[in-house]
Amino acid sequence: MNYHILKKDELDGFIKKLAGKMKVCAPVAKGHNNFAFEEVTSAGGIALSYIPTILPPKKYFMPPREKLLDFDISEGKPKDTASLEAGETAIFGVHTCDLAGIQCLNMVFSERPRDYNYLLRKEKVFIIGLECGGYCDEHASCALVGNHYPNGGYDLFFTDLGDRFIIHVNTQKGEELVESFCLAKAASADMIALDKVREGKKAVFKNEIGVEPGKLPEIFAKGMEKKVWHDIGERCVSCGNCTNVCPTCYCFDMADTINLDMKTGFRTRTWDSCQFETFAAVAGGENFREERAHRQRHRLYRKFKYPLDKFYRAFCTGCGRCTRACMAKINLKDTLKALAAESK
Amino acid sequence: MTEEIKNSNWKLRKGQIIAAKQMTASEKWFDIKLEDGDLDHEPGQFVQVELYGIGEAPISVCSSPTKRGSFELTVRAAGRLTKYMHGLGKGDWVGIRGPFGKPFPVKLMTGNDLLFVAGGLGIAPLRSLINYVMYNRREFGKTDILLGCKTPADMLFGDEIAGWQKRLDVNFSCTIDRSAPDWKGNVGLITSLIPGVSIIPEKTFAVVVGPPIMYKFVIAELLKKGLPERQIILSLERHMKCGMGKCGHCQIDHPKNYYCCKDGPTFTYEEVKEAKKL
Numbered sequence: 001m002n003y004h005i006l007k008k009d010e011l012d013g014f015i016k017k018l019a020g021k022m023k024v025c026a027p028v029a030k031g032h033n034n035f036a037f038e039e040v041t042s043a044g045g046i047a048l049s050y051i052p053t054i055l056p057p058k059k060y061f062m063p064p065r066e067k068l069l070d071f072d073i074s075e076g077k078p079k080d081t082a083s084l085e086a087g088e089t090a091i092f093g094v095h096t097c098d099l100a101g102i103q104c105l106n107m108v109f110s111e112r113p114r115d116y117n118y119l120l121r122k123e124k125v126f127i128i129g130l131e132c133g134g135y136c137d138e139h140a141s142c143a144l145v146g147n148h149y150p151n152g153g154y155d156l157f158f159t160d161l162g163d164r165f166i167i168h169v170n171t172q173k174g175e176e177l178v179e180s181f182c183l184a185k186a187a188s189a190d191m192i193a194l195d196k197v198r199e200g201k202k203a204v205f206k207n208e209i210g211v212e213p214g215k216l217p218e219i220f221a222k223g224m225e226k227k228v229w230h231d232i233g234e235r236c237v238s239c240g241n242c243t244n245v246c247p248t249c250y251c252f253d254m255a256d257t258i259n260l261d262m263k264t265g266f267r268t269r270t271w272d273s274c275q276f277e278t279f280a281a282v283a284g285g286e287n288f289r290e291e292r293a294h295r296q297r298h299r300l301y302r303k304f305k306y307p308l309d310k311f312y313r314a315f316c317t318g319c320g321r322c323t324r325a326c327m328a329k330i331n332l333k334d335t336l337k338a339l340a341a342e343s344k
Numbered sequence: 345m346t347e348e349i350k351n352s353n354w355k356l357r358k359g360q361i362i363a364a365k366q367m368t369a370s371e372k373w374f375d376i377k378l379e380d381g382d383l384d385h386e387p388g389q390f391v392q393v394e395l396y397g398i399g400e401a402p403i404s405v406c407s408s409p410t411k412r413g414s415f416e417l418t419v420r421a422a423g424r425l426t427k428y429m430h431g432l433g434k435g436d437w438v439g440i441r442g443p444f445g446k447p448f449p450v451k452l453m454t455g456n457d458l459l460f461v462a463g464g465l466g467i468a469p470l471r472s473l474i475n476y477v478m479y480n481r482r483e484f485g486k487t488d489i490l491l492g493c494k495t496p497a498d499m500l501f502g503d504e505i506a507g508w509q510k511r512l513d514v515n516f517s518c519t520i521d522r523s524a525p526d527w528k529g530n531v532g533l534i535t536s537l538i539p540g541v542s543i544i545p546e547k548t549f550a551v552v553v554g555p556p557i558m559y560k561f562v563i564a565e566l567l568k569k570g571l572p573e574r575q576i577i578l579s580l581e582r583h584m585k586c587g588m589g590k591c592g593h594c595q596i597d598h599p600k601n602y603y604c605c606k607d608g609p610t611f612t613y614e615e616v617k618e619a620k621k622l
Contacts, residue, residue, distance in 0.1 A: 084349050
């Protein structure tokens with residue numbers, strides 16, 4: 001186990017040094033209790049205590065709009081090239097829920113046929129996690145899915161020990177960085193302090209919905225026809241906020257743009273949402289998910305049922321963003337509770 | 345920093361249209377030759393057709409892989425891309441990704457009797473298999489083809505169908521939904537043809553391709569005949585946008601989390617009977 005120490009008053013120097021090596025992004029306050037991952041050059045602008053950012057860090061792995069191809073049709077036979085524009089980036093201050101979100105996306109895009117746009121981008125991202133001492137707010141459900149403790153998925157991981165951070169080094173890349181910054185090794189007192197923090201969290205984080213997580217797969221397996229879907233379908237306005245802000249939603253659409261010269265253009269992919277009315281429609285006129293209730297049901301099955309079968313893990317990270325972003329106040333915890341109650 | 349993605353799965357194969365023909369008021373046929381060789385598909389697979397600057401759409405391959413040198417598509421002008429594609433003709437270039445999808449289970453069907461049921465444009469993907477079977481005719485048992493169209497004017501591959509009608513090793517029947525003045529054949533839904541076909545259920549595979557609405561009724565008729573659920577093969581329709589099981593559009597509401605583009609489009613009825621919609 002490799003742990004190092006960074007004194008809090010040295011954080012600014014750490015960020016500045018890191019920013020000299022690569023682009024550094026971190027949570028920044030945007031007012032009204034909103035936060036966003038943005039580029040920083042010093043620790044001054046970083047919100048160390050923040051609730052989940054409006055958009056999760058997935059935007060660094062799968063940008064909202066991304067070019068897949070450039071093409072040229074000026075001479076009969078078309079030509080195209082696939083290129084990637086991405087620089088080395090460090091994301092600082094990633095909560096454990098968002099680390100889990102990135103791990104989910106890694107699984108999806110590593111599956112064959114592989115998505116090299118995602119995978120090449122991923123290689124350029126250096127991830128620095130940050131431990132949460134308590135709940136972000138009442139909408140979080142990280143304990144339900146076991147994401148209130150770190151489960152890997154980072155290069156370095158910071159835990160606040162009062163006047164200092166203890167840093168877990170998880171990768172060779174992380175090791176090289178820590179060594180080049182000459183950070184002191186953690187002492188046994190630091191390790192004891194870390195254990196105390198972790199122990200203390202046990203009393204803070206409790207299953208938020210009162211339903212055993214192990215029972216959820218069965219509840220969902222028998223839950224297709226429950227009333228709760230219609231109840232939330234009645235309220236849903238199909239805006240797609242819940243999927244845009246979700247750290248594990250990755251559905252996309254593709255489109256061509258032709259330049260003004262009418263000879264060259266490019267093909268992009270854009271985040272899409274299964275909540276949109278035409279998401280499952282075909283050109284022949286059939287819509288395979290016409291009802292809002294069915295689209296909402298589909299969204300939650302893609303968090304709590306399908307990925308468990310395929311990847312052996314839930315694709316809900318417990319971050320609570322879908323609840324916070326919902327214009328109709330559809331609440332994930334309430335929905336799960338209602339589904340469980342109906343299934344009794 | 346820009347770098348080339350050499351192994352990008354989004355890169356397109358270049359295909360040139362070497363022949364095209366308007367088949368009906370809404371369907372056009374294209375013969376496409378790829379510059380990098382054969383498509384190398386199997387019956388029942390589809391490709392993504394890219395019209396540069398317009399976009400992409402998934403289209404079933406309607407020719408058999410036994411046809412070398414080029415492959416064929418039958419395109420209904422239904423959406424933005426396909427309407428534009430109807431304006432293309434011989435010499436025009438398109439981008440192709442694929443082939444994608446799980447093909448018809450040809451190996452399992454070998455040695456068995458076959459019952460093909462095609463409704464409307466469903467004949468296009470089914471033709472890739474029918475022509476494959478015709479080419480390897482002695483590998484299969486008794487073969488029946490049932491075709492349903494709205495009107496005689498909507499019938500696709502008329503010349504080829506005339507050939508099937510003449511063949512002694514294939515039984516072909518056709519019906520139209522609405523009668524027409526010069527029509528002398530059956531009138532009625534495709535389901536009306538099924539009771540008249542004699543089959544030995546345990547050694548027959550039925551392959552059904554048609555609009556979503558057709559499946560429920562055709563399957564009910566086939567089950568009535570005693571056909572096992574796993575010997576009823578379907579090809580389902582969804583909007584397969586990426587073809588690689590990622591974009592999410594073609595997922596079927598089914599406990600097994602099927603992506604139509606990767607796990608399908610061909611399924612046995614046994615596999616998909618729990619789906620909310622076929």
